Amino acid sequence: MTARYCSLAQASAPVFAPGLGAERLSALISGRRMWVNGTVLHYYFFDRDSDGSATPDPETGHVRQVSWVGSKEQQDLVRECFQEWHGLGVGLSFVEVRDRSEAELRIGFQRGDGSWSTVGKDALQVGLNDRTMNFGWDLTAPGERGTALHEIGHALGMLHEHQSPFAGIHWDDEAVYADLAGPPNFWSRDKTFFNILRKLDPDEVNGSVWDPHSIMEYPFAAGMILEPEQFRAGLNPPGLLSRADKEFVRRWYPPAETPGPRELVPFRSAPLRLGPAEQADFVVEPPETREYTVGTFGDGDAVVVVFEERDGEPRYLTAQDDGGTPHNATVKARLVKGRHYVVRVRLYSSWGSGETAVMCW
Incomplete structure (x- = not known):
């Protein structure tokens, strides 16, 4: 069965002034989405049936309200995943709030809208009544806890690991397009290219070595990857925080030092x-x-x-x-x-x- 995949919104590449030196440009690309260390990220769960988007029914044409409210069980799982990231000893902390205007991260559970998140401080560009993160399927189903860890990883500034230019992945492009065009994802070719086949800038990725065990790595069925040869039969990351994931987030968000500010x-x-x-x-x-x-x-x-x-x-x-x-x-x-x-x-x-x-x- 094809896996459900996180689908980041397509965005234009940043435009920097011409003539910047390579070292300066590299630093800007790698750090532009990262929060300043010591930030308290407040998160909010949409909690009323009226929170959501008005969507025309494709059969009747009647406008229906789509709920962004998640069950207590799903919300509790996301809370646990925030605590798992914080438990690494990072300099960021996470606090749940009941007022969406106080939240940098606003979380919905709209079924059928995919699972996705803004990346790092891009969340600050989203309107206060809109989501910065969504979970489009049941996180409490077996094997789906990693989806919450993955989307929080995006909120911390991490991108998809399989798009690392250091991965050396040779795709069967048409097999990838065909697989993602069908259920349960129903992706367009543009969305598939943006989230899977497109290579990231070397300065955007988590490190200079590909980590197939990363929480930011997708699973892939047999026949989608041609090279490296050991992944022709499929790639199945464990859905846990890898050692490289932990090193990355601790490097960007080290614990507070003493003496204080x-x-x-x-x-x-x-x-x-x-x-x-x-x-x-x-x-x-x-x-x-x-x-x-x-x-x-x-x-x-x-x-x-x-x-x-x-x-x-x-x-x-x-x-x-x-x-x-x-x-x-x-x-x-x-x-x-x-x-x-x-x-x-x-x-x-x-x-x-x-x-x-x-x-x-």
Whole structure:
């Protein structure tokens, strides 16, 4: 029986300014979807029958409401999978919320719409009333728990492992197209190419070695893969987090270090001294209530994110990513005296003198 596959939405490749050096471009491609470390990702399950999309019935033409609500058993399984990822000791954490406006990740269970997720911080581009993740079949069925782990992997910034240019897979293209065109997927040729046959940029993948055991790897029936020879009879990943999966997420989201963040004092610059993909965290205790500006300086590509601490956890306030531009990241936010704020700066790459700094004023 053909497996059900995750179907990522087709998206245009990012466009960067011409003339960027190879090292700078590589850093931008690899890190552009990744969250800043220390982020608390809030997730929300659509919980009312009215949550869903209005869809015309193909036979009657009558508009019917499609529910995005999942059963308690399916929701509990997804909760367990979030905890499994967090249990690796990563610097991200996951908190369920009841208000969708507080959630970066909004999860539906629409049957027949496939299972999919936005990738990393692409979730921030989705409207508050829309899903960033969907599960299109019963996750509690035998062998389907890996689907939840897989989609959460996408939410962390991971892509499909079989599309790695390091895999060396030689496909029987027409066999793949024919298989995916039938049940249970019913994919178009474009969707099949985008999610299976298309090769990713080397800088987008989890590492320089293909991992056939990855949770981000699809299973494939016999006859779809011609090479490597050992997979002609089929490829059947175990549906678990592999060692390489764990190494990848720990590398991008390492546990918090001690001592904690430095204080960012208004009108006093703080040198960053960061290498590629490294991050610096700061706390801001505003001396007065007003609009503040937080910005970086120097020859570097960086993303700056400002969080406000509420109920003991950081909530996303505003951000700017200057990756690939000639400008430094600058954000404006109204900060309130007596409240606690966190500024996180993640560097893609630096050039020139390599000296970078951040300031609040």
